[in-house]
Amino acid sequence: xxxxxxxxxxxxxxAFPDAEVTISALxxxxxxxxxxxxxxxxxxxxxxxxxQMVYAALNGKMGGELHALMLQTMAK
Amino acid sequence: MTAIxxxxxxxxxxxxxxxxxxxxxVFPQCxxxxxVVQILTEEGVKFQAYDVLKDPELRDxxxxxxxxxxxxxxxxxxxxxxxxxxxxxxxxxxxxKALLAEKGIVTAAV
Numbered sequence: 001x002x003x004x005x006x007x008x009x010x011x012x013x014x015a016f017p018d019a020e021v022t023i024s025a026l027x028x029x030x031x032x033x034x035x036x037x038x039x040x041x042x043x044x045x046x047x048x049x050x051x052q053m054v055y056a057a058l059n060g061k062m063g064g065e066l067h068a069l070m071l072q073t074m075a076k
Numbered sequence: 077m078t079a080i081x082x083x084x085x086x087x088x089x090x091x092x093x094x095x096x097x098x099x100x101x102v103f104p105q106c107x108x109x110x111x112v113v114q115i116l117t118e119e120g121v122k123f124q125a126y127d128v129l130k131d132p133e134l135r136d137x138x139x140x141x142x143x144x145x146x147x148x149x150x151x152x153x154x155x156x157x158x159x160x161x162x163x164x165x166x167x168x169x170x171x172x173k174a175l176l177a178e179k180g181i182v183t184a185a186v
Contacts, residue, residue: 047165048144048158051158051162055145064145071161072161072165
């Protein structure tokens with residue numbers, strides 16, 4: 001099931017209010033996204049931990065409803 | 077631990093570099109798995125691959141084991157390193173090469 005970009009962004013922003021989120025489409029199917037997330041919450045965390053935080057913000061949709069999200073995280 | 081978690085723990089302990097993927101290195105069944113196979117190949121590292129598509133218990137079990145929702149997943153010396161995006165980033169900026177060297181894993185120049 002596709003998941004629109006604004007929904008992904010809203011979930012991420014709900015978890016990280018300071019986040020700068022940039023979402024772009026990898027394919028024109030509403031199902032393959034690329035997201036760059038910058039947040040102070042990532043400071044001092046490993047990459048795996050940073051991505052886990054974003055996946056947690058997506059409420060378990062990653063890997064299910066949300067098929068593909070190419071993710072890049074950075075601390076700001 | 078559950079039986080599948082025991083098995084995963086034994087597999088990642090027995091092999092320096094382990095890739096849980098969809099399909100096989102010769103026949104990846106997903107673009108992300110294919111990308112990781114290519115990265116590991118470019119790094120010149122030998123790895124043990126497990127095909128989760130042939131093993132539904134492993135497919136679910138590895139997600140719980142790693143607390144990671146997607147496949148592929150890469151382990152180095154028993155440590156979860158990440159999925160495709162992290163591997164791609166680490167490959168591009170040299171961190172992966174440094175990690176393999178630091179862990180004493182033999183790589184061949186390709």
